[in-house]
Amino acid sequence: MKVKDDVAQLIDKKLEGKLERRKINMMIEEPKHDHMGDLAFPCFELAKLFRKSPVIIASELANKLSAAYIEKVEPVGAYVNIFLKRKEATAQVISEVIEFKDRFGDVELGQGDTITLDFSSPNIAKPFSMGHLRSTVIGYSLSLIAEKCGYKTVKINHIGDWGTQFGKLITAYRLWGNETEVKQEPIKELLKLYIMFHEKAEDDPDLNDQGREWFKKLEEGNEEAHALWEWFREESLKEFSEIYRKLGITFDSEHGEAFYNDKMEQVVDLLQNQGILNESEGAHVVPLEGLPPCLIKKQDGSTLYATRDLAAAIYRQKTYGFTKSLYVVGNEQSLHFQQLFAVLSEMGYSWTEGMAHVSFGMILKEGKKMSTRKGKIVLLDEVLKEAVSLAMKNINEKNPSLEEKEEVARQVGIGAIIFHDLKHHRLNDIEFSLEDMLRFEGETGPYVQYTHARASTLLLKGQFVITNSSGMIEDDQAWPIVKQLMAFSDVIKRSFETYDPSQIAKYVVELSRVFNQFYGSVRVLDDSEYIQARLSLVYSVKIVLKEGLRLLGLKAPEKM
């Protein structure tokens, strides 16, 4: 951002190089209230450096600042408040957006380093629940944000296709399953069997033993067990890929847990050789400081979720050489990831430092957790269908002659669901409410998409051509938009650093709001000489809204 860079450069000169330029750039804030200026520079951190009070530093600094984009400067307490020359700054910002287009706002952070993102990762033989939606949309958005910040990304779907639950499912299928029924509606039937297993196991603990036994057989390569597992897996993946297609989400790797079957023994050996594996009542564990020991192998020799995650982490480091490795998984697994990272660092892997559990809250239904076992579950696929048909209904009411209605309805309906998830801070629980998700006004995806479409229509009507006339913008009403555009890059950076797409969601809502305010108070297409200049601002808004939506995983239709 040139305007900000220029201000930073100036401060840099005044501080005689005592502070790094990057640091200065980062310290410049955008005040919430207009009377505090357009940019502000806090001087607290300079006190030590200059051995003066930050208030004195601020007033000295304010005394000397003047430059191309600076209108006036005011020291207030420990802050230097900077007011920009609106006309010049506006012209500069708009020309930058138009020059860089969808690369506007790019952040130089990753420098081509690789970051792996483990997200979505549903369990086979269970429906893709609303619960998995969070991981999927947060993870995918973070991958787009990471790319925008200069990282190479590897998007990994760590499919839950291994574990004791398959012993249970095989047991249930062998006892009560019916091939024809499963073939007709695989996931639904398998879920039924799974639920039945848990209900019956409450009175008949022997079932659990059988389940364990069948999992053991599966791990030992028993043919019958393997064939059933393979079949369950295939059917499930078919259903999942349909959902990813609808959401517009792709992966770079779909190695599930089973992929690590032949890679775990090595890890166990390594732990043994390093002397960090202890035997405890026939099981093998890694004792950890301040945490419960991490169970690596059960008494019967079978491996665990954690064992597979250990093998996966090592495999990923070897294969991709990541500097950061994120796991987008619900809060309830936070102990698991603490243990995983602790074991890896016990093993001496320094790259463990780059690993993080990006956790999130639950989707609640009437205040309660949704659980597969009890059958209290909302199927994502049904929600998607409902959202799209509601979007269609809206279009038919408001704009029945719209071209490519079906496609737009899909983009809007699905977008509504993704946005509803991402606008909440990931750590908060979300109450599942179809009504809220599908509201097409207020802080919703459709509202932002609608604003984008409105800007597109305006450009078409005004026959916008790219020129250098943005310097002619006279409207003070435009200023809130320009300030918002200036903030884009910082918002992206912050949302990456805190792994928080909600900041971008809030940003596009706010940009829409100030744009709609402008649209409501300025007649963009009057008969003045300012039309093209104003349209260049509209065009900038369109570019940034579209890019912001893209970073969240939403499409931006031209017309709605």
Ligand code: ARG
């Ligand atoms: N399949 C797991 C679940 O649904 C999530 C897997 C997350 N990723 C991982 N590497 N552990 O709970």
